[in-house]
Amino acid sequence: MGLDAFFNRGGNTDDRDRDRLISEIEELQRQVRSLKEAEENRKNADAEIFNLASFPEQYPNPIIEISSAFEVRYLNPAAKKEFPDLLRKGRKHPALRDLDRIIARFQSTGEQSVQRELEIGDLLYKESIYYLPGNQAMRIFIKDITEQRRLEIAFKESEKRLRMITDNMMDVVSVTDIAARYQYISPSAERVLGYKPEEMIGKPALFYMHPLDAPRVAAVIQEHLSKGLPGRIVLRFRHKDGHYVWLEAAGDLLYDDNGKLSGAILSSRDISDRKAAEEQLNSSLKEKEVLLKEIHHRVKNNLQIISSLLNLQSAYIKDDRDRHIFKDCQNRVRSMALVHEKLYRSESLSKIDFAEYIRSLSGTLYNSYGATQDQVRFDLDVKDIFLDVDAAIHCGLLVNEIISNSFKHAFPGGRKGRVWVEMKVDGNDIDMVIGDDGVGLPEDMDIYKTGTLGIQLVTSLAAQIGGDLELDRSEGTVYRIRLRELK
CATH class of the missing domain: 3.30.565.10 (Histidine kinase-like ATPase, C-terminal domain)
Incomplete structure (x- = not known):
């Protein structure tokens, strides 16, 4: 039983807090996907460096070859476009700064490559520098990582905001995948349910649900999913000490960039006192x-x-x-x-x-x-x-x-x-x-x-x-x- 066994929308949770939380989660997921995509592209680019080194003219990012005397031996078309003044400035160009220290490092340590980040104007670049001792030269592969870094900073800020919200909420906030397995659960889970978040991560929500509530929950959730209408559900959740806690759950579905269902975000409130x-x-x-x-x-x-x-x-x-x-x-x-x-x-x-x-x-x-x-x-x-x-x-x-x-x-x-x-x-x-x-x-x-x-x-x-x-x-x-x- 997947999300259709544990999803609903609506409830008593304050609408503004819930909407803000959902927006934060969705934005965070979008940023995670973007970062994963950027990281995957980086890995693919690194893997292609040596393959494409034989065909530098076709490489989309700048490639520069510098002699041990710091003379520019080669610029591919992407390098000429990105740094049109590099030949004129030579080693004084920001992309080539401190190369004397790097070549000294290669010669003293025996290392064959090093990576570094450089700010040139408003842009941030990553340089992968490879020592070619037989040619007495260095080959430099350069990539603009400005957008990737912006995403990383935005991700950290969103994550910080999200944790500030969830860590201080009275409700239990959770994110599940499409199989209703917990991917995230707020620290308030320990106060309400007795479990530390790490004890619940990866486990299905159904594992904690009262057996008598499961069929009813599944029926209600299926109705909400099919009609796309907001709703609310009240159910019993097993506390770590064995007794059951009455929860009122509200949430929303999460989708990936292709519009495919990827999971759900839930906000669950302890209503045991109200039920009593x-x-x-x-x-x-x-x-x-x-x-x-x-x-x-x-x-x-x-x-x-x-x-x-x-x-x-x-x-x-x-x-x-x-x-x-x-x-x-x-x-x-x-x-x-x-x-x-x-x-x-x-x-x-x-x-x-x-x-x-x-x-x-x-x-x-x-x-x-x-x-x-x-x-x-x-x-x-x-x-x-x-x-x-x-x-x-x-x-x-x-x-x-x-x-x-x-x-x-x-x-x-x-x-x-x-x-x-x-x-x-x-x-x-x-x-x-x-x-x-x-x-x-x-x-x-x-x-x-x-x-x-x-x-x-x-x-x-x-x-x-x-x-x-x-x-x-x-x-x-x-x-x-x-x-x-x-x-």
Whole structure:
């Protein structure tokens, strides 16, 4: 498994630091390639010196032959072009300075060659000087190494900047080859992972990865590589002492001058403390969820006890009017208890599915008033309405009061009819329609001035939740309530 098993891009690492680091690495790699190329050219040139010595006219770099008396015997075309004033100046030319010392060295030590660097104007040259004792002469091969030296200086400066960045970073910075083997890793690895950098160089990143994370990492990385999109990955890395450290890794691919994938740069941050805090928070949230469910459960039980007490008490009431009042109170308590029961059984502790709530509430009211679907049909058109506890209790009481009034008054003498509830979302508002096609309310009844408790509750509850209430008596009794910003 190569880079596609351990590459990603993005993450929490500061973008500016990451981009700067990546730029430094890429520039450093470019300079390394240039230096390697220059060194390879130098080696090839040195190897060709003697081969091309027999054909100096074809050699691209200057060749000069000097007699032991320091007379210029020969200049190839490249030398004439590079140093047009050399014949005129002779041994006084900068390219020929200090040759007396060099020939003395040859004669005293027996050496056959020597190399030196010379600055001539703004350029830097390397001279390879060979002693030809049989000819009593020296042959000098000269090469302009100005650009090579510039690259070397730039490389050292970039390397210094890079090490200053990586050595002082809290994150672990690493460079891998195409097989995901570490080519470089910052000193911070010892602080975060326990390994010295030299212990990790050459080893594959997969070696340190948690076995359970490897397939997931490979899948995520493959996706990022195929799409070329930024991303992030969290994984566990084995510490030197054996335990696993949670890391968040971010990085970028590295390419050579031909655009071929050559490796990757990664910046990995220790997030073990954050993961521990997340686990503690999740544990705490679960405990609070259990506690909140228990609260809803106990509230529901207490309300059911109140409802049962009302039911028991109503058995001792002889007056029908008073018995109906107790039944109405009992239904109101049940409607509130039902909200807490739904929350207790729901996965969400903040909102309930109001359609499911109304279905349950309507069943309770059917039983309470002895109604049947054959006599009074109940239609429900409520979809994707979720309300919090306060709104659900208010809306539940509204539905309870209006439907209870319908069952009690809209269908006298066994008259058949229909009761319905509709709720539609309109932006942040909810439109609620609750009605029946029964006998209807008297035309002269003012719902805001009536002495009937049930209708007073309807107008009061609508006002408490900021609802706009309208009453339509054209065909039965229809309440239209616009609930503002309940969604």
